[in-house]
Amino acid sequence: MAPFKEIKEKPVKIDKWDTGALKNALDDGAKKVLIDIHGYKESHRLxxxxxxxxxxxxxxxxxxxxxxxxxxxxxxxxxxxxxxxxxxxxxxxxxxxxxxIEKGIFLVALEQDRAMMEPDNEWKLSSSLRKYDDTYHLTMIFVDGKTKEERSATVSRRVDNFFDENGVFCFDLYKPVIDRLKQDLSNEKKKD
Structure with missing residues (x-):
């Protein structure tokens, strides 16, 4: 049998002047971080x-x-x-x-307890990018499964931080922003 090969994904290329495409590419990147990289399960309740x-x-x-x-x-x-x-x-x-109820939430990801003894923690993502604006606002909401306590954090960045001059999405520049936002909320969880 042939060894496992890592499948390289095609880079996402968009029209830099299309705010809808910019927002969707950034939203999909955030989904990829939580679902594909961190292994959370997507909830479709909303x-x-x-x-x-x-x-x-x-x-x-x-x-x-x-x-x-x-x-x-x-x-x-x-x-x-x-x-x-x-x-x-x-x-x-x-x-x-x-x-x-939905309030612009595009992802509800469930973080399952490793021992499967506690209720799932929820990570909700919502974003906004106004037409003719260059600032992308991403809000991450953490809902503790046990206490139902809700905490949120928001990051606002210019979209040109994540796209090159040809309109190619630079996921390697975007992933640390999502990870840092998640880490900040996780650290608050541990302090309590």
């Missing part, structure tokens, strides 16, 4: 909540479609009106969910 609300809304829309097919318009008027109002009500709930 996204599942969003999908659940959307599924119910689509269910109302499909029910209205089928009902209108079986009982053409004059007969289906009340059902169509109820389903349409329910759909828009659920879209309002979805907006509130995104604004007050």
């Amino acid at each position: 996204m599942d909540g969003r999908l659940f609300i959307c599924t119910i809304a689509i269910g109302f829309a499909l029910f209205a479609l089928v009902w209108d097919y079986l009982y053409p318009f004059p007969l289906s008027r009340n059902v169509l009106m109820t389903c349409a109002l329910s759909y828009f009500f659920l879209m309002g709930i979805l907006t509130l969910y995104l604004s007050y």
Whole structure:
């Protein structure tokens, strides 16, 4: 059998003027550090909540479609009106969910206890990069599994610290920033 070869990843290259692409590349880099390098498990609870609300809304829309097919318009008027109002009500709930529960969190990583005796610690990452701005803000939130105590730390850096002049993402410059943020929160945990 051939010895294991390390697979080299293609460097991420983006348009430096596209703030959405910049933010996504930096978010993906932070995910890679916690999930691939530190070995944490990704939790999809927040996204599942969003999908659940959307599924119910689509269910109302499909029910209205089928009902209108079986009982053409004059007969289906009340059902169509109820389903349409329910759909828009659920879209309002979805907006509130995104604004007050998800709050821009793009990763929830679970740090499992090695002995599997304690509840998992949570690491939440959220970020922002405004259009036409060059400062990337990353917030890391640590939630202790036992006490449910929450601590957070934020780092703000210019995006040109992590991309070269050709738009290639320099992961080796970005990883220490994530590791230091994580280490600062871990050190606070040990002090308590």
